[in-house]
Amino acid sequence: MTPDALAIDNVSHSFGRVQALSDVSLRVRRGGFTALLGVNGAGKTTLFSLITRLYDNRSGTIRVAGYDLRARPAQALARLGVVFQTRAMDADLSVRQNLAYHASLHGIPARTARARIQHVLDQVDLTDKGHDRVGALSGGQQRRAEIARALIHQPDILLLDEATAGLDVKSRAEVLALTRRLIAQNQVSALWATHILDEIQPDDDLVILHQGRVLRQGRADGIAGRQGLTQAFLDLTGVVT
Numbered sequence: 386m387t388p389d390a391l392a393i394d395n396v397s398h399s400f401g402r403v404q405a406l407s408d409v410s411l412r413v414r415r416g417g418f419t420a421l422l423g424v425n426g427a428g429k430t431t432l433f434s435l436i437t438r439l440y441d442n443r444s445g446t447i448r449v450a451g452y453d454l455r456a457r458p459a460q461a462l463a464r465l466g467v468v469f470q471t472r473a474m475d476a477d478l479s480v481r482q483n484l485a486y487h488a489s490l491h492g493i494p495a496r497t498a499r500a501r502i503q504h505v506l507d508q509v510d511l512t513d514k515g516h517d518r519v520g521a522l523s524g525g526q527q528r529r530a531e532i533a534r535a536l537i538h539q540p541d542i543l544l545l546d547e548a549t550a551g552l553d554v555k556s557r558a559e560v561l562a563l564t565r566r567l568i569a570q571n572q573v574s575a576l577w578a579t580h581i582l583d584e585i586q587p588d589d590d591l592v593i594l595h596q597g598r599v600l601r602q603g604r605a606d607g608i609a610g611r612q613g614l615t616q617a618f619l620d621l622t623g624v625v626t
């Protein structure tokens with residue numbers, strides 16, 4: 386059986402006395418789009434920091450494409466592409482220079498890298514922007530360049546932490562549509578962390594995280610029921626985004 390793109394079981398994490406995550410378990414199907422919905426402080430960034438090994442995971446298990454993050458960190462991290470909330474590209478360099486740098490970090494030979502760079506630029510609709518300075522791109526184009534960077538080593542799963550933060554409505558829609566298109570084309574799977582209910586579609590897999598706990602997990606329309614997602618979210622958490 387093909388392993389899930391991401392399988393998290395019974396993961397907890399605390400910062401001193403602050404319990405940021407409590408016994409979190411979730412799945413991202415291979416080729417699936419999973420929305421991780423939670424208000425500020427729900428624990429999304431902490432979870433991403435554990436998956437990317439910025440923080441050491443001391444309880445439970447995290448598997449990326451079947452590789453246990455603790456037992457086989459190099460293999461697990463090689464299957465992971467990450468789009469952080471903060472910018473990961475050098476604004477003074479061109480998009481291509483940034484991508485070449487990240488390709489070399491992943492040990493991709495220069496010749497292979499050149500073909501890959503063209504491919505990922507095409508994937509994110511930045512075919513003609515490769516020689517532009519990152520700092521000269523619009524906010525939405527910069528986000529798409531970040532996605533290209535995350536795709537350069539051909540990961541199984543993308544983690545996107547509030548990837549539309551700070552973008553205008555049009556750019557937000559473009560970044561989300563691009564991510565969904567990559568999934569539809571079977572290029573990758575995605576865990577999409579957000580606090581924006583409008584970004585979730587009825588047939589998405591949805592995980593509702595609140596105060597460090599998974600409150601619900603399943604298809605969004607199943608969780609929404611007849612009352613709709615906003616009301617369901619309010620009933621579950623006691624807050625509205």
Ligand SMILES: Nc1ncnc2c1ncn2[C@@H]1O[C@H](COP(=O)(O)OP(=O)(O)OP(=O)(O)O)[C@@H](O)[C@H]1O
Nearest residue numbers: 400403404405423424425426427428429430431432
């Ligand atoms: N480095 C830290 N030290 C202490 N507490 C922290 C630290 N990082 C996060 N926390 C706390 O852990 C909890 C989860 O925070 P986290 O940043 O993971 O939530 P989030 O859902 O990503 O929110 P946001 O969208 O604001 O980033 C919060 O109570 C937060 O205050």
